[in-house]
Amino acid sequence: MRQRAVVIGAGIVGSAAARSLAKAGLDVVVVDRSAPASGTTAHGEGNLLVSDKAPGPELVMALAAAAAWPGLVRELEDELGEEFPPLEFEAKGGLVVATTEQGAGPLLAFASRQRAAGVDAREITVEDALRLEPDLNPAITAAVHYPQDSQVQPVAVSEALLASARRHGATVMATTGIVGPILGGSGELVGVRTDRGELRADAVVVAAGPWSGEVARTLGVSVPVRPRRGMVLVTSRMPRRIFHKVYDADYVGAVGSDDASLQTSSVVEATESGNVLIGSSRQQLGFDDRLRVDTISAIATKALRLFPFLSEQPVIRTYGGFRPYMPDHLPLVGPDHRLAGLWHATGHEGAGIGLAPVTGDLLAAMITGTEPLFDPAPYAPSRPSLAPYLEAVA
Numbered sequence: 001m002r003q004r005a006v007v008i009g010a011g012i013v014g015s016a017a018a019r020s021l022a023k024a025g026l027d028v029v030v031v032d033r034s035a036p037a038s039g040t041t042a043h044g045e046g047n048l049l050v051s052d053k054a055p056g057p058e059l060v061m062a063l064a065a066a067a068a069w070p071g072l073v074r075e076l077e078d079e080l081g082e083e084f085p086p087l088e089f090e091a092k093g094g095l096v097v098a099t100t101e102q103g104a105g106p107l108l109a110f111a112s113r114q115r116a117a118g119v120d121a122r123e124i125t126v127e128d129a130l131r132l133e134p135d136l137n138p139a140i141t142a143a144v145h146y147p148q149d150s151q152v153q154p155v156a157v158s159e160a161l162l163a164s165a166r167r168h169g170a171t172v173m174a175t176t177g178i179v180g181p182i183l184g185g186s187g188e189l190v191g192v193r194t195d196r197g198e199l200r201a202d203a204v205v206v207a208a209g210p211w212s213g214e215v216a217r218t219l220g221v222s223v224p225v226r227p228r229r230g231m232v233l234v235t236s237r238m239p240r241r242i243f244h245k246v247y248d249a250d251y252v253g254a255v256g257s258d259d260a261s262l263q264t265s266s267v268v269e270a271t272e273s274g275n276v277l278i279g280s281s282r283q284q285l286g287f288d289d290r291l292r293v294d295t296i297s298a299i300a301t302k303a304l305r306l307f308p309f310l311s312e313q314p315v316i317r318t319y320g321g322f323r324p325y326m327p328d329h330l331p332l333v334g335p336d337h338r339l340a341g342l343w344h345a346t347g348h349e350g351a352g353i354g355l356a357p358v359t360g361d362l363l364a365a366m367i368t369g370t371e372p373l374f375d376p377a378p379y380a381p382s383r384p385s386l387a388p389y390l391e392a393v394a
Helices: 012-023 057-080 101-116 126-132 154-167 209-219 250-255 293-306 308-312 349-368 384-389
Strands: 004-008 027-031 094-098 122-124 142-146 171-173 178-183 189-194 197-200 203-206 226-235 245-248 263-270 276-282 315-325 332-335 342-346
Touching: 004 012, 004 189, 012 027, 012 154, 012 203, 012 342, 012 349, 027 154, 057 154, 057 349, 094 101, 094 126, 101 142, 122 126, 126 142, 154 171, 154 349, 178 209, 189 203, 203 209, 209 226, 209 315, 209 342, 226 293, 245 293, 263 293, 276 293, 293 308, 315 349, 332 349, 342 349
Parallel strands: 004 027, 004 203, 027 171, 094 245, 203 342
Antiparallel strands: 094 142, 122 142, 178 189, 189 197, 226 276, 226 315, 245 263, 263 276, 332 342
């Protein structure tokens, strides 16, 4: 009999997991309490980055993802055909700059450590940076070019992954809530109870982004996934004047920070449609989604330090979303050591879009017992850095 899997969450990580599992031969059901790709995935910028990751397990995953994305996009486009919406994959590269003399040294030192870990991080002159981005503020003090950075349209990719999963036999149940576990005779998880009936499974995968902690509690365990809010500004359309993902070096510090208070850094990039996306912010507010003018103001002010011409460009809308934050800043991917049958694929914070495909493949390899592309131990729920935050089965 074929193995059965239930994937809880139909965002980009859940969709990637469903596709990988279905391609591996499992019977897959994807369950989401809302519509597919309507949560964190719908509020992301589509970043596929290695530039913001320090040497370590997350960078290992990011480098594998960077190598995999071009082939995955071609595979999805060939499989789904021209009638499917474009995925807007663009291998545009990234440009990280320092805007102060104090920031130049740390930026170049960080890039040096990344190069030693296999990242193509090219230290360039200010003049070279201005050739890459002619409208960039010439007052920058240092710059690093990252050719491996790229971008996609996250909702389109998530829908493509889910469509591919369906073609491989997966079933999707939208607007379906999880109400409890189904336990076997030895206390193992053998399925879930939903508000539309029971679903039996050999593997239950929690891939609900920042809501994963809530889902896990419903199933009887605690995981320390918390929502971390971010906001993005969107300009009106314009002729292409920004050609890479450009951000100031403060962004790396904000990504890795444990501070719950508001942090902002300048992240600017153009889309294929001509709009410019301006970020970013990070703040732990629970699931409070109220508009915050101070956050918008701080993001806009910092963006002008990179591209002064944006002061003349209208902002047509703003949007915010919740990233799945983990206290040790690593994704949670693998089996739960406290409850047999439960698996996790969450906790990527702002890197979930970029890391989704390799997360799905890693999960499928572990569930089917095949050789994973890289060592899964650093992402396991049983890793030592998470021990202070975990509780036993309720």
